[in-house]
Amino acid sequence: MTMRLDYLSIFPGYFDVLDISLLGKAVDNGLVEVHAHDLRDWTHDRHRTVDDTPCGGGAGMVMKPDPWGEAFDGIIGIEPDPSVHVIFPTPSGIPFTQSAAQELSTVERVVFCCGRYEGIDHRVIDYARTMWTVHELSLGDYVLNGGEVAALAITEAVVRLIPGFMGNPESLAEESFSPGQERLLEYPLFTRPVSWRGMDVPEVLMSGHHGRIAEWRREESLLLTRDRRPDLTD
Numbered sequence: 740m741t742m743r744l745d746y747l748s749i750f751p752g753y754f755d756v757l758d759i760s761l762l763g764k765a766v767d768n769g770l771v772e773v774h775a776h777d778l779r780d781w782t783h784d785r786h787r788t789v790d791d792t793p794c795g796g797g798a799g800m801v802m803k804p805d806p807w808g809e810a811f812d813g814i815i816g817i818e819p820d821p822s823v824h825v826i827f828p829t830p831s832g833i834p835f836t837q838s839a840a841q842e843l844s845t846v847e848r849v850v851f852c853c854g855r856y857e858g859i860d861h862r863v864i865d866y867a868r869t870m871w872t873v874h875e876l877s878l879g880d881y882v883l884n885g886g887e888v889a890a891l892a893i894t895e896a897v898v899r900l901i902p903g904f905m906g907n908p909e910s911l912a913e914e915s916f917s918p919g920q921e922r923l924l925e926y927p928l929f930t931r932p933v934s935w936r937g938m939d940v941p942e943v944l945m946s947g948h949h950g951r952i953a954e955w956r957r958e959e960s961l962l963l964t965r966d967r968r969p970d971l972t973d
């Protein structure tokens with residue numbers, strides 16, 4: 740399966756980075772197909788206007804619905820298709836989680852709508868919900884200036900789960916938040932040299948005793964999770 744990823748933004752250059760590193764390899768291997776679009780290509784005035792003042796007053800500007808609608812028509816089409824997943828990164832969205840990444844990794848087409856200013860006219864989201872499967876997702880409780888960075892983070896979390904992307908799929912199984920990990924944070928990692936600036940790798944990890952190593956790692960995960968993410972232990 741090839742996953743097609745579209746990005747709608749007034750800063751499409753943000754997505755040039757998708758041509759490098761592992762993601763670039765996924766593109767070369769035909770696992771993903773990436774298309775970034777400049778929302779201003781669907782404006783018709785001299786200034787290529789995409790924003791206007793908010794109805795009801797308030798600070799900042801709101802993204803006009805017209806360019807989004809015409810971009811949808813051009814990029815996705817005018818017929819409803821629930822197999823297309825449209826993602827609106829937004830601070831008011833549902834927290835993005837590993838399980839959401841897992842679900843999205845099986846989808847064939849994802850369109851990211853990256854807002855700027857104070858956000859996008861709500862009718863754009865309402866319209867998208869009549870046509871496609873819509874996800875309003877938040878990366879976390881902090882404020883970004885737009886949806887592009889969130890779209891990149893969601894992309895990386897999703898694409899790495901596509902079968903065939905990771906050289907060694909077993910490495911996915913032990914990561915924090917992986918299914919079956921009891922929602923435990925990953926244990927501390929070490930590699931050579933065994934001694935570095937007066938600090939040694941824990942002896943148990945050099946013992947070759949797999950049972951004790953597994954026990955040490957689980958205990959470390961439990962301690963870390965209890966200390967940093969007690970919410971995961973509920």
Ligand SMILES: N#Cc1c(-c2ccc3cc[nH]c3c2)n[nH]c1N
Pocket residue numbers: 827828829830832853854855856857858876877878879880881882883884885886887889
């Ligand atoms: N996802 C997400 C976000 C955002 C975000 C997303 C889109 C826009 C458009 C204008 N400002 C934005 C902030 N802030 N914090 C998050 N976790």
